[in-house]
Structures are given as structure tokens and as C-alpha cells.
Amino acid sequence: MRLSDLKVKQTAIIRKVNRTLDDDTAQTDLVASRLETLGFVPGTKVQVITKGIFGGDPILIQVGFTRFALRKVEAEKIEIEEGITA
Numbered sequence: 001m002r003l004s005d006l007k008v009k010q011t012a013i014i015r016k017v018n019r020t021l022d023d024d025t026a027q028t029d030l031v032a033s034r035l036e037t038l039g040f041v042p043g044t045k046v047q048v049i050t051k052g053i054f055g056g057d058p059i060l061i062q063v064g065f066t067r068f069a070l071r072k073v074e075a076e077k078i079e080i081e082e083g084i085t086a
Helices: 030-038
Strands: 011-017 045-051 059-063 066-070 078-084
Touching: 011 030
Parallel strands: none
Antiparallel strands: 011 045, 011 078, 045 059, 059 066
8 A cells, every 4th residue: 555545544565665767767766765865764653644635635644742744646656554542
């Protein structure tokens, strides 16, 4: 499951951040690298605080005590494990 699929107030654990681009090259995705630098690393608990009213974009995410506004495209790079209670 992807972080972009999580509903408001749901909590999950990050499994991994997809670091390769969608095309056939082996290039590293700079956005994914930046997400990891900001704290989106495997084993970290994340929670969706709210989503934008038009199409759910952007998504307000909390990681620890920090909140980030991510676009859906960015949140789709993060694989999560759901079923964690808040």
C-alpha cells in the first residue's frame, strides 16, 4: 500500500521509499532521496492529518513531531504497512 492511499487520521509504518524513476533507467529519484533525508525512512510511524478538498492534494503528513505537506505524486513513492493504531 502507498502513503497516498491512507485515509485521514490513519497511522502506518513506512516499509520503503521507492528510489528509482518509473522509466527504464536506473537513475535515482531525487525527490525520493530528499524524502528519506527529511525522515521518511523504513520503520518510521506516519499519520495522515488531512487531505486537500480538491482531489486530496496536497496531503498533510505527520512524521514524529514534524508535519509535511506532500503532493500525491510524492506520497505514492512511499510504501507503507497499515493496520497500526494511533
